[in-house]
Amino acid sequence: MAATQNPQNNGKQVQPADLAVRKSDPNQLSNGKSAPLEKAPGADLSKLKTHNGFPVLTMAAFQALYSCQSHPGEVQTFDFRGYVEDETGKLMYMDVLATNGLRGGIHVGIDGTTSYDDISSK
Amino acid sequence: MRSPNDVGEYVVYITVPPEVQKKECVYCACDDCQAVPSSGEENDYPSEDDIENYQSEKGYIVSRLCTCPEDVEDARKVISILNVAITQYIERGKPLDKLRDFIYGAESHILSRTEYAHPDTLLEESPATFWDRFMRGF
Numbered sequence: 001m002a003a004t005q006n007p008q009n010n011g012k013q014v015q016p017a018d019l020a021v022r023k024s025d026p027n028q029l030s031n032g033k034s035a036p037l038e039k040a041p042g043a044d045l046s047k048l049k050t051h052n053g054f055p056v057l058t059m060a061a062f063q064a065l066y067s068c069q070s071h072p073g074e075v076q077t078f079d080f081r082g083y084v085e086d087e088t089g090k091l092m093y094m095d096v097l098a099t100n101g102l103r104g105g106i107h108v109g110i111d112g113t114t115s116y117d118d119i120s121s122k
Numbered sequence: 123m124r125s126p127n128d129v130g131e132y133v134v135y136i137t138v139p140p141e142v143q144k145k146e147c148v149y150c151a152c153d154d155c156q157a158v159p160s161s162g163e164e165n166d167y168p169s170e171d172d173i174e175n176y177q178s179e180k181g182y183i184v185s186r187l188c189t190c191p192e193d194v195e196d197a198r199k200v201i202s203i204l205n206v207a208i209t210q211y212i213e214r215g216k217p218l219d220k221l222r223d224f225i226y227g228a229e230s231h232i233l234s235r236t237e238y239a240h241p242d243t244l245l246e247e248s249p250a251t252f253w254d255r256f257m258r259g260f
Contacts, residue, residue, distance in 0.1 A: 112129035
C-alpha cells in the first residue's frame, strides 16, 4: 500500500495496521505485543479507498470484520481506525479493537466513542 | 463529519452468549456479570426464574474507560495493551463475574505505569510475568 500523508494523524504516514486482523498467539499474549499483522480478509490494501489517509470500508464489510472468526475456536482481533461508509455515502470515523472467539464465543469490543449518542445507540 | 480528533473516550463492550453464562454459572444484567448464588443462600439476588431469563439471552458487560486521547498520550497503545489483558483474562478461564473489576484495575495499573514508562516499553521489564502477577488477585 502506498503510504498516504495524513493531515489528521500528525502528518504521519498511514500504516496498513490501521486495518488488520490478528490471529492471537498465546505466546504473544503474555507480553502485550501484537502477533504478526495480517491483512483483513478480502481487503486489498493497495486498492482500498482512503479518506484523509485512513482506510474506508463499507458498512457491510466493517460489520463482517467486527464479528469475524475464520474458524471455530480461533481467536481473532480486528484492529481498525478509519472510516465506514453507510448506504447513503456518509462517512463515519471508527476506532475499534474487536476480539472474537474467546472461551466459547465471548466477544470483546473496545470502541472509541465520539459522543454520548454513540453509547446510547449501542 | 467525525474525525480521529473527536474520539473522546473508549468503552469496552463484552458479549457473553447464553450457553457460556449457563456453563460458567453466571448471569448478565445491568451491563455486568454476576455469579449465580448457591441454592438456599439468603440474598437479594433475582429469583431463579429471573436468572433463567437473564441467561437465556445474550449478556453484556460494559465498562467506560478513563483513557481519553485528550488526557493520555498514546491512548491507543494503552487500549491495545488493555485488550490483550482482557483477552488473556478470559482465555485463562478467570471468573467472568470479576471481569469488570479486572478491567478497571488493569486500566489503572497500565496508566500508573505510563507515568514513568512509554507505552512501547511498558511491559519490557517483566513481560512474561506482568499479567501473571496482576491476575493473582482475581
